[in-house]
Amino acid sequence: MARKSIIARNEKRKKLVEKYAAKREELKAAGDYQALSQLPRDSSATRLRTRCVLTGRGRGNYRKFGLCRNMFRKLALEGKLPGVRKASW
Template sequence: MSKISVKARQRKREIIVKKYRKKRHFLKKLKKYDLLQKLPRDASPVRLRNRCTITGRCRGYIRYFGISRIVFRSLVSQGFIPGVKKASW
């Protein structure tokens, strides 16, 4: 479980990236790199990190479901994710 401050920082970055997306694209298209550098650092989508929506864990993230492997495993075993079942052979 991540610290609340880490989750809050991630949400803040997502909002800033969304806010400056069009402006960044426009400046890149015009090759105005000096103006691009004056934007906030957190406006760059590279600074985002894939995190589990439930726990905030960044490692073992399954992009298709948006959760970490640990949460995924518990949700599958409880039957909350339709169409997925535990493998056995």
């Protein structure tokens, strides 16, 4: 499981991205890159990390489910993910 501080840092970044999204779009459209560079670095969407909602794991995530591969497999085998079946052919 990811450390609580790393998960909290990512949540803080999400809030900053939402806060400055309109301003960033405005500056990009105007081509004002000098003013764009004055905004906080964490307000850029590329600084966000997709994390598992259960464990906070930062790698091997399925966006559709919001889960890492380990939790996805565990929940799928337990039958807790609707519409997911083990492949058989």
